[in-house]
Amino acid sequence: MxxxxxxxxxxxxxxxxxxxxxxxxxxxxxxxxxxxxxxxxxxxxxxxxxxxxxxxxxxxxxxxxxxxxxxxxxxxxxxxxxxxxxxxxxxxxxxxxxxxxxxxxxxxxxxxxxxxxxxxxxxxxxxxxxxxxxxxxxxxxxxxxxxLAEYSDPKIFGRLFRSRNLMINVFERVTEPRDPRKLSPHSHADFEQLSLALEGSFIHHLRTPWGPDSAVWKADEHVEVHSPSTLVIPTQLIHTTQATGTGVKWLIDVFGPPRMDFSLQPGVVRNAGDYPMPATA
CATH class of the missing domain: 2.60.120.10 (Jelly Rolls)
Known part of the structure; x- marks a missing residue:
């Protein structure tokens, strides 16, 4: 495949x-x-x-x-x-x-x-x-x-909203660069993530998992971007994004369909009352 x-x-x-x-x-x-x-x-x-x-x-x-x-x-x-x-x-x-x-x-x-x-x-x-x-x-x-100002709560991760088949995470605008000792590399098994840089500069750190054929192994990538820009992160790719430099930085993540893992956490999806979850949830 x-x-x-x-x-x-x-x-x-x-x-x-x-x-x-x-x-x-x-x-x-x-x-x-x-x-x-x-x-x-x-x-x-x-x-x-x-x-x-x-x-x-x-x-x-x-x-x-x-x-x-x-x-x-x-x-x-x-x-x-x-x-x-x-x-x-x-x-x-x-x-x-x-x-x-x-x-x-x-x-x-x-x-x-x-x-x-x-x-x-x-x-x-x-x-x-x-x-x-x-x-x-x-x-x-x-x-x-x-x-969005009405949904600023440091005790809740991000500012997540969903429609029937889309989900957006509108992070807060920040001025401090991200601590390089506190990154969060992870991957997604069966959905893609779109990361939108709307203000400021970022480094997208990307790692392709190794398979049995070493001939197709790839080196890690550290992609520096400015705004506006869009990165589409495929399934299974290990990734984390680091805000860098001075000035305001604003990052947005987008998914489709809505993520079930976020939706199952009470209070995380800010408009959950507007959009019911599937009965199978």
């Missing part, structure tokens, strides 16, 4: 996959189940979806507001917030210039096809668990808006 290699999108150094006359520049990177769109936009830019098959997520950084509208409702999303947008038609009008992040499942086939690493998944990803939908919210699909 061939191994999926890590994908790295250096959005600050590479051309965008999608540009529009209205000022949008969007970099697209995918995993087996997820598409991440990082867009540089001006005030007044409109990001629209007309026949979106499932929910997607909008993450706004500090200093950027947006009006998010569907045929049924509209909200003003404030800076440093997460909004889950229902399937179907939606229009995101940016009220300020900045860099915004959207997360889709690969059912957004038009975006998946444009991803910079689309060819990596041309033959599928046999080691990755399929994209399954978790149960419907009890109150149905609607705009769900979360002000």
């Amino acid at each position: 061939s191994r999926i290699e890590p994908s790295l999108g250096l959005h600050y150094a590479e051309p965008a996959q999608l540009t529009t006359p209205t000022g949008e520049s969007t970099w697209l990177t995918r995993s087996a189940n997820v598409v991440v769109a990082i867009s540089q936009v001006g005030a007044g830019t409109v990001l629209s979806r007309t026949e979106q098959p499932d929910e997607h997520m909008l993450l706004l950084p500090p200093g950027v507001r947006a009006r998010v509208a569907t045929p049924n409702e509209a909200i003003e999303a404030g800076p440093e917030s997460l909004t889950i947008v229902p399937p179907g038609e939606s229009h995101i009008t940016l009220l300020d210039a900045g860099t915004v992040t959207r997360v889709f499942s690969v059912r957004a086939t038009d975006l998946a096809a444009l991803a910079s690493n689309a060819s990596t998944y041309a033959d599928g990803a046999p080691t990755v668990a399929p994209l399954d939908d978790w149960p419907m919210p009890s109150d149905g699909y609607r705009l769900r808006h979360y002000r």
Whole structure:
């Protein structure tokens, strides 16, 4: 079985996959189940979806507001917030210039096809668990808006939110580099992780496990990146990320479908009350 290699999108150094006359520049990177769109936009830019098959997520950084509208409702999303947008038609009008992040499942086939690493998944990803939908919210699909400042609790790991088939971990913005003596190398057996550097510099430490054939062993990699950038970490690859340098550092992790291990921990998924877990859990 061939191994999926890590994908790295250096959005600050590479051309965008999608540009529009209205000022949008969007970099697209995918995993087996997820598409991440990082867009540089001006005030007044409109990001629209007309026949979106499932929910997607909008993450706004500090200093950027947006009006998010569907045929049924509209909200003003404030800076440093997460909004889950229902399937179907939606229009995101940016009220300020900045860099915004959207997360889709690969059912957004038009975006998946444009991803910079689309060819990596041309033959599928046999080691990755399929994209399954978790149960419907009890109150149905609607705009769900979360002000991230309300979910800052140092006693709880990260700031995890889920939709029916996506999960995002919006870590706190930090200014101190990570202690190199307190890293957390680990791997995932059957799901991929997308790590998004939205501010600052990081080193992604990557180790490919040894198999019986020493001819295909690989040396460890220590990949230094700046922002914005996206790393797709395949299954079974040992990894940990280290914030470096001075200034603000902001890292986001994305998964699809939602992680059961996080979801089984009381209080860790901040919007667990909005999205029921599968009955088998």
